[in-house]
Amino acid sequence: MTRIGQLFERLKRENRKGLIAYITAGDPHPDRTPSLVDALVRGGADLIELGVPFSDPVADGPVIQRAGDRAIAAGTNLARVLEIASKIRERSEVPLLLFTYLNPVLRYGLERLSRDAAKSGIDGCLLTDASVEEAEAYVGAMRAAGLDTIFLAAPTSTERRLKLVARYSSGFVYLVSRTGVTGEQASLSAAVGPLVQSVRAVTDLPLAVGFGVSKPGHVAELGRQVEAVVVGSAFMRIVESSAGAPELEGRLEAFARELKLGFGETA
Amino acid sequence: MTQQPDSGGHFGPYGGRFVPEVLMAPIEELEHAYLEARSDPAFQAELAALLADYAGRPTPLYHARSLSERLGGAQIYLKREDLLHTGAHKINNSLGQALLARRMGKKRIIAETGAGQHGVATATVCALLGFECVVYMGEEDMRRQRLNVFRMRLLGAKVAAVSSGSRTLKDAISEAMRDWVANVGDTYYLLGSALGSHPYPMMVRDFQKIIGEEARGQILKSAGRLPDAIFACVGGGSNAIGIFHAFVPDAGVALIGVEAGGRGDAAGEHAARFRGGSPGVLQGAFSYLLQDEDGQVSSTHSVSAGLDYAMIGPEHAWLHDLSRAEYVAASDAEALAAAKLLSRTEGIIPALESAHAVAEAVKRAPASPGKIFLVNVSGRGDKDIDIYRENFKELDEA
Ligand SMILES: Cc1ncc(COP(=O)(O)O)c(C=O)c1O
Numbered sequence: 001m002t003r004i005g006q007l008f009e010r011l012k013r014e015n016r017k018g019l020i021a022y023i024t025a026g027d028p029h030p031d032r033t034p035s036l037v038d039a040l041v042r043g044g045a046d047l048i049e050l051g052v053p054f055s056d057p058v059a060d061g062p063v064i065q066r067a068g069d070r071a072i073a074a075g076t077n078l079a080r081v082l083e084i085a086s087k088i089r090e091r092s093e094v095p096l097l098l099f100t101y102l103n104p105v106l107r108y109g110l111e112r113l114s115r116d117a118a119k120s121g122i123d124g125c126l127l128t129d130a131s132v133e134e135a136e137a138y139v140g141a142m143r144a145a146g147l148d149t150i151f152l153a154a155p156t157s158t159e160r161r162l163k164l165v166a167r168y169s170s171g172f173v174y175l176v177s178r179t180g181v182t183g184e185q186a187s188l189s190a191a192v193g194p195l196v197q198s199v200r201a202v203t204d205l206p207l208a209v210g211f212g213v214s215k216p217g218h219v220a221e222l223g224r225q226v227e228a229v230v231v232g233s234a235f236m237r238i239v240e241s242s243a244g245a246p247e248l249e250g251r252l253e254a255f256a257r258e259l260k261l262g263f264g265e266t267a
Numbered sequence: 268m269t270q271q272p273d274s275g276g277h278f279g280p281y282g283g284r285f286v287p288e289v290l291m292a293p294i295e296e297l298e299h300a301y302l303e304a305r306s307d308p309a310f311q312a313e314l315a316a317l318l319a320d321y322a323g324r325p326t327p328l329y330h331a332r333s334l335s336e337r338l339g340g341a342q343i344y345l346k347r348e349d350l351l352h353t354g355a356h357k358i359n360n361s362l363g364q365a366l367l368a369r370r371m372g373k374k375r376i377i378a379e380t381g382a383g384q385h386g387v388a389t390a391t392v393c394a395l396l397g398f399e400c401v402v403y404m405g406e407e408d409m410r411r412q413r414l415n416v417f418r419m420r421l422l423g424a425k426v427a428a429v430s431s432g433s434r435t436l437k438d439a440i441s442e443a444m445r446d447w448v449a450n451v452g453d454t455y456y457l458l459g460s461a462l463g464s465h466p467y468p469m470m471v472r473d474f475q476k477i478i479g480e481e482a483r484g485q486i487l488k489s490a491g492r493l494p495d496a497i498f499a500c501v502g503g504g505s506n507a508i509g510i511f512h513a514f515v516p517d518a519g520v521a522l523i524g525v526e527a528g529g530r531g532d533a534a535g536e537h538a539a540r541f542r543g544g545s546p547g548v549l550q551g552a553f554s555y556l557l558q559d560e561d562g563q564v565s566s567t568h569s570v571s572a573g574l575d576y577a578m579i580g581p582e583h584a585w586l587h588d589l590s591r592a593e594y595v596a597a598s599d600a601e602a603l604a605a606a607k608l609l610s611r612t613e614g615i616i617p618a619l620e621s622a623h624a625v626a627e628a629v630k631r632a633p634a635s636p637g638k639i640f641l642v643n644v645s646g647r648g649d650k651d652i653d654i655y656r657e658n659f660k661e662l663d664e665a
Contacts, residue, residue, distance in 0.1 A: 058445060103547045104563070105562070106547060129548065131286060131288065134283050153288065156289050156290075161292060180449040
């Protein structure tokens with residue numbers, strides 16, 4: 001079992017919910033990412049999604065698009081993200097999930113990535129544009145290296161598709177809260193409740209909800225329904241507005257803590 | 268080969284469906300709706316009537332005698348897609364897909380455009396059939412193709428400027444996909460080339476294959492035999508697959524796709540995917556892609572906005588690997604020179620995209636006496652007059 005599986009077992013044992021923090025690795029600079037991850041973990045993040053920037057991120061809204069552009073300009077590529085992961089691993093056991101698109105992974109090589117990722121302390125991988133139909137080789141390579149593969153379930157997914165998503169996923173299933181790209185939203189979509197029910201009907205895996213989750217109130221609402229929530233754009237907006245200033249770590253930590261308090265209201 | 272693609276949309280190893288899960292069910296729904304429409308005689312009859320009475324099909328096949336004479340070799344025939352309503356082959360596909368959108372009960376149509384021809388064709392069809400229409404267009408392309416931006420607005424479409432990335436076709440497609448993700452319920456994405464996720468490459472080919480079907484009959488009638496070679500420019504690949512498709516089983520007919528050679532061989536200076544590209548995944552499909560060693564999509568350049576795209580349609584990748592089609596590149600300068608030559612010898616000002624196909628035929632004709640060449644003139648040059656003026660400054664001096 002990866003650190004991801006262990007995390008969800010621990011959350012269950014301790015009767016807690018998990019906060020998953022997404023950050024685009026390499027923004028504002030690859031050397032800074034480990035310290036940003038430290039800050040998120042201090043603030044209470046239970047799992048870190050390390051975004052590997054891709055030039056054409058069709059599933060992302062403007063905040064994460066801009067983060068990716070800055071990361072690429074700062075020299076970030078998949079190899080560099082694996083180095084970042086190794087650095088984080090030297091001092092933390094926080095579960096790490098690679099979050100990216102298929103093309104950088106194909107270019108790196110599926111076998112090579114699964115081997116190198118496992119060595120760097122990565123626990124799993126989520127590729128937003130790898131449909132289950134096209135994922136056979138990718139899932140095979142990752143599983144052989146002992147890594148989790150996480151797939152997205154969406155409000156548009158049919159029951160047949162949800163079964164496939166569940167079958168190919170390990171660790172947890174990532175539910176997209178609404179039909180849309182990543183980005184902060186004022187309120188949660190009404191699609192979440194029915195989606196959670198439909199996915200529960202086809203799997204016993206833990207569920208996390210992301211896309212559009214950005215406020216403690218969202219966290220509170222979702223904490224009643226699923227095992228974890230994912231927040232991304234709201235963190236990356238802080239990274240963007242801080243422009244590398246020394247107080248960035250403090251702001252990320254404080255915001256993670258604030259989000260985490262949302263779970264308190266769940267009970 | 269005519270069985271391609273398989274049920275998952277694969278042409279050999281290429282094609283497929285690589286989109287976020289949110290779009291997968293809508294894409295399956297689209298595929299089912301299309302397959303149903305394709306075998307529905309009423310749908311086909313309505314499309315055929317619009318193609319004939321509204322768009323102006325069949326387009327002529329024209330024997331370009333003075334160009335042929337000037338080059339002193341092959342006899343060149345032109346398939347005149349430039350004479351269609353809105354000025355390019357793009358309307359064949361826009362009509363077909365808009366009828367499908369209506370059949371699916373959609374209210375709103377979105378599209379991407381590079382040169383603006385697909386945007387204009389889609390805006391036109393939306394005006395005709397009463398759809399709300401939003402066309403995504405890169406800011407750089409809006410600058411290059413100003414006239415088409417205005418045409419779309421005059422037709423009632425909203426042109427949404429895309430300022431991300433290279434601000435060209437690739438970024439317009441990404442933005443259209445994001446819109447589609449957010450509005451899948453009532454919105455139909457009318458993709459303009461033989462690109463993207465299955466079923467688009469197959470569906471767009473099906474709507475464009477009428478070009479080759481007509482041309483095959485026409486050339487048999489006027490020249491008495493099949494051509495020796497067919498030339499078409501390849502952006503995403505819709506006009507090329509459209510004219511190639513009917514001839515794929517004719518082993519004696521060389522199929523020659525002409526990519527944008529731009530201003531040099533270095534990365535970023537051209538859009539020739541078979542010259543420095545390698546298989547990868549972009550915007551829904553697996554095919555030849557211009558990319559760097561990290562898998563980031565390379566920037567591209569072409570004087571013609573419609574060929575300025577980093578990926579080639581998956582069926583072309585397959586025809587290339589099978590060696591059934593040959594792919595070459597014509598430079599900006601060669602295309603410009605060919606456009607001028609065609610204008611001066613035949614009185615036909617081609618689109619800059621189409622001028623790439625003309626350029627390759629011009630290059631090969633002198634050494635090919637007795638041969639018959641068929642060139643797809645995919646569009647007319649009206650939209651490119653500003654660029655021709657910039658490049659032929661000597662003609663502007665009063
Ligand atoms: C006249 C014309 N020809 C060709 C193209 C290239 O597209 P495709 O390769 O899909 O035919 C365009 C695209 O805008 C065009 O306007």
